[in-house]
Amino acid sequence: MSNVKILNGTNLPNIPWQDRPEGHLLPIWRYTENPIIKRNPMPGIARIFNSSVIPYGDKFVGVFRAEATHGVPFLYLGWSDDGINWEYEKDMIPFIDENGNSAIPYYMYDPRLIKIEDAYYIIWCQDFYGAALGIAKTTDFKTFVRLENPFIPFNRNGVLFPRKIGGMYKLLSRPSDSGHTPFGDIFISESPDMIYWGKHRHVMGTTGNWWEGMKVGGGANPIETSEGWLILYHGVVNTCNGYVYSIGGAILDINEPSKVLYRSKRYLLTPEKWYEEMGFVPNVTFPCSTLQDAETGRIALYYGCADSYVGLAFTDVDTLVNYIKENDGASWEDQHEGRR
Numbered sequence: 001m002s003n004v005k006i007l008n009g010t011n012l013p014n015i016p017w018q019d020r021p022e023g024h025l026l027p028i029w030r031y032t033e034n035p036i037i038k039r040n041p042m043p044g045i046a047r048i049f050n051s052s053v054i055p056y057g058d059k060f061v062g063v064f065r066a067e068a069t070h071g072v073p074f075l076y077l078g079w080s081d082d083g084i085n086w087e088y089e090k091d092m093i094p095f096i097d098e099n100g101n102s103a104i105p106y107y108m109y110d111p112r113l114i115k116i117e118d119a120y121y122i123i124w125c126q127d128f129y130g131a132a133l134g135i136a137k138t139t140d141f142k143t144f145v146r147l148e149n150p151f152i153p154f155n156r157n158g159v160l161f162p163r164k165i166g167g168m169y170k171l172l173s174r175p176s177d178s179g180h181t182p183f184g185d186i187f188i189s190e191s192p193d194m195i196y197w198g199k200h201r202h203v204m205g206t207t208g209n210w211w212e213g214m215k216v217g218g219g220a221n222p223i224e225t226s227e228g229w230l231i232l233y234h235g236v237v238n239t240c241n242g243y244v245y246s247i248g249g250a251i252l253d254i255n256e257p258s259k260v261l262y263r264s265k266r267y268l269l270t271p272e273k274w275y276e277e278m279g280f281v282p283n284v285t286f287p288c289s290t291l292q293d294a295e296t297g298r299i300a301l302y303y304g305c306a307d308s309y310v311g312l313a314f315t316d317v318d319t320l321v322n323y324i325k326e327n328d329g330a331s332w333e334d335q336h337e338g339r340r
């Protein structure tokens with residue numbers, strides 16, 4: 001039983017899990033059999049990484065960023081009994097528009113999958129005359145209908161909240177440029193209908209803590225807790241050898257999530273293992289989704305590793321919330337509503 005409560009969450013007794021290893025210092029610990037998705041996972045696909053998983057009945061469903069052997073990423077659906085071993089559908093997700101016509105973008109990457117009320121939404125980055133966000137809705141994982149793109153380019157790292165707040169859908173995003181974006185803050189926007197997005201607010205930016213000194217971007221779906229919205233995000237530092245992506249954590253106000261209550265000035269996980277340090281893009285740990293068990297507070301984190309693999313890691317809501325509070329470095333700017 002945890003002290004911090006996961007709110008509006010379901011019990012997930014079959015959550016993938018390993019206990020914290022003796023003497024492990026950081027608040028997130030890795031699955032010993034990582035990476036759970038290795039190179040060339042299926043015909044025509046070179047790498048799967050930066051992917052998102054949710055429970056579905058007594059199984060798990062995932063939307064996977066699959067980089068084809070022609071080098072272009074698209075989204076594939078996968079199913080799993082245990083959240084660790086995955087079977088992928090042979091063809092990419094057949095997105096359609098509202099008239100039923102095929103509507104597959106030129107490329108699609110970094111999906112986040114979420115259930116809101118009775119529907120499932122996928123949000124990702126795609127070409128819209130430049131990198132921007134796309135969204136689609138499904139209720140049966142057979143028909144996937146694209147909604148209007150929420151923002152003009154350039155924007156990435158769209159993360160939806162699992163319920164309306166004050167009657168509005170809420171969306172984190174990271175305005176960017178058309179390339180590898182050497183800057184970036186997290187903003188929040190709201191919508192009554194998932195079509196018209198507005199009332200934009202700044203949530204948080206970079207800090208003087210070097211691991212997140214260049215840019216930050218939303219990661220896993222926010223987890224509703226008795227302390228506020230728990231978010232795991234990525235923070236990036238630029239080095240003489242390229243960008244390094246670590247995982248950070250923060251807690252946002254439950255009713256006004258543009259306000260950061262606590263934010264860890266220390267990373268929660270950073271590239272240390274061979275599958276995080278070596279790969280298509282070295283030194284990337286990129287959080288994209290979590291599973292959580294409301295009963296025990298256990299959290300399983302799926303993260304992309306070096307743009308080559310999917311890694312699994314574990315924590316629990318007490319450990320994470322306590323670590324973020326103990327290492328709090330939220331600035332006045334973070335705690336502010338974020339309106340200028």
Ligand code: BMA
Pocket residue numbers: 050109110180245281284286304307
């Ligand atoms: C970001 C995104 C991620 C990727 C990361 C490291 O800009 O494109 O998909 O994991 O770069 O290459």
